[in-house]
Amino acid sequence: MLWGAPFTPTPPLNGLALPPTYTPYPSPTPGPTPLVVLPLPGSPTPGMPPTRALSGGGGETAIIPQQTPTATLPPVNTAGPMDVYRSQGGDTLNIIANRFGLAASQLIASIILPPADVLLPVGTLLLVPKPDPQEVRTPGERLIPDSEIVYGPSTIDFDTAAYIAAENGYLSQYKEYTLSRGWLTGAEAIERIAIENSLNPRILLAIIEWESHWVRGSPQHLAAEDYPLGYIDYHYRGLFRQLMWAAGTLSEGYYGWRSGMLTTITFKDGSTIRLNPHLNAGTAALQYYFAQTHSRAEWEQIVSPTGFAMLYAEMFGSYLARAQAFEPTLPDGLRQPELSLPFERGKIWAFTGGPHSAWERRGALAALDFAPGSTVGGCSKSDLWVLAPAPGTVVRVEEGVVVLDLDGDGDERTGWAILFLHIATQGRAKLGAMLQRDDKIGYPSCEGGVATGTHVHIARKYNGEWILADGPIPFDLEGWISRNGEAPYKGTLTKGDTVIEASTSGSFETRIIREKK
Structure with missing residues (x-):
């Protein structure tokens, strides 16, 4: 699975195949204290050439010098129950450690690891100390791939206006006047927010349908008519302002998780829960989003495999197949192209x-x-x-x-x-x-x-x-x-x-x- 976790099929429900469910890797069975001999971070594999080439993602190649091999590698004590984590695009040791509430030095691998602030190869297996059994975490199912959140390659063949017209719901007839853009149709409002915030229009459409039924039907009450993305605040009344709020909230969740800084979510009643460190950024964004608009009991149903993810699959088909074609969004070896300061010399x-x-x-x-x-x-x-x-x-x-x-x-x-x-x-x-x-x-x-x-x-x-x-x-x-x-x-x-x-x-x-x- 290219976007970071193994899955097992789930039987169909009412004729609709559920999104596959995340299955954690088995943890080692506790027994005698094991000792694992590991390389030090940054040390090369014995026998490797002195340099290696990494694609820059922009047509350039970087030559990365290898360090001198370490003569003696210290054993690492892995006593106690351990969890297994498979790295995803955008992961570093520091980011993973923050999500688990650990120090980077507590993450264990059987391969040479890069420095703690450098991207890990996608799929790197790490042993991680298991958390306190009393710690409560969000569900670990990875429901929505990262590529379904961002305005990336998977959106190229998607026509927002055509989709809305074909569904023929309330959204297809909607128009709104905005100070910045004048009159906008529902499709134009969604496309504008998607392009500017670099968000996938599919995810915005699915949230609208979940919260207010605008896409395939019509709102059933005044709150759904005024607040189609579920955030009830007079300052965000109407589709365009709702979309602006939703874009900021999804982005906070997605990039907060990507950076390793967002590790807990807070519900409307003030209660908190730690985000499951096995999540991907797309799923973390949705868990964060719906915590802002729903009670905890409602949230638990929404983020289950039979909740929002089922609606998303019903609306947009096999999104896991799309993920296999377009992920990881941040591939191995990604480097920034050479960029100059964007102004004239000497000024x-x-x-x-x-x-x-x-x-x-x-x-x-x-x-x-x-x-x-x-x-x-x-x-x-x-x-x-x-x-x-x-x-x-x-x-x-x-x-x-x-x-x-x-x-x-x-x-x-x-x-x-x-x-x-x-x-x-x-x-x-x-x-x-x-x-x-x-x-x-x-x-x-x-x-x-x-x-x-x-x-x-x-x-x-x-x-x-x-x-x-x-x-x-x-x-x-x-x-x-x-x-x-x-x-x-x-x-x-x-x-x-x-x-x-x-x-x-x-x-x-x-x-x-x-x-x-």
Whole structure:
């Protein structure tokens, strides 16, 4: 199974095949204290050549030097019951350890392991100390693959408008006026939220149908009519605002789990439960989402194999087959392509924010902000250009937005893509333009989204998944590496011994200059 766990078939119910159910690997039977001899993390396999090549995912190959073999490997005591974990795309030892509530040093494998903050090969088997039997966890069934959450390759053949029209429910006749976009049909609202937040429109449609029956029928009461995604708050009344809230909540769950920072969920009554560490990011996102909108008793039914996952399979067919074709979303050996600082050499800019959310205010901490040097504050016009950090094709141009596709296929849902936000209309790169490194993207501005000062917001995606700016594949701009701070927007860029702390003040300490050749 490509997305990380073995499954066993479940008998059909009422003629519908249930999604397969997660079956944990058996734990070793307790007995005499075993000793397992393991390599030290970062040590090479005896007999391997001194270097190995890893694909960069963007047409480039990185040569990774191997360390000198370790002469003597210490035994590791595995006394006590152990669990078995199979690594998934995006996993590192540190991330896995956080989910289990352990130190990375407590994870055991029979192969050479990379450093604790480096991506593990998908499918790596680890022995993990079993938790306290009294600890309560969420169900461990992996119900929804990661590729069904993100706006990636599996969405290419899906036509949202055609699907909604064919179902002929309340949603097919719905229209809503929005301040930012004017009149939108239901399909247009879903597509807009899906594209901007990089979320799969299928998952949004399924949540709407589960909560309000808008897709295949009609709402049965006023709450379902006003709050079609289940979040009852007057400030989020209507489809578009409900979708905005849902996108932020799904993204918090998905990327919180991906980063290893989200380990518990809190229900509306204030009670908490630890997320099962064997989950995938897609399932964790749904468990997190429905905890915000339902009681614990309702939630337990929704996240069971006969709950939401059954409806999803009924609506969209064999999503596990799609997962086999498109996962892992973050493949082995993934590396960021070489990216330059996105501005001209010798010009003064400031690092004003990041890492922070890639879109809106909640979600993946994937974006960095840079402001051009200026003697005038606020949303003033700038004559400094934002430049392409790598060769690519402009595949989306909208108000304030330019998306650069780096893999040459013309689709931002596959491979590497770079989002630029707050690009001025005047001088902006044209749709379809094929740019080389340092070609002009446009001028920074306040256009597109919320901004209090002229700047550019930049974020990366791979196969539709936002890539965390401080994660296993950190943002690397000519050797400037991003790290999270004590809060979103309050992070750092580091190159050698130089550290720049983000600040909207644009002070001398925040300035960053791309060196002249």
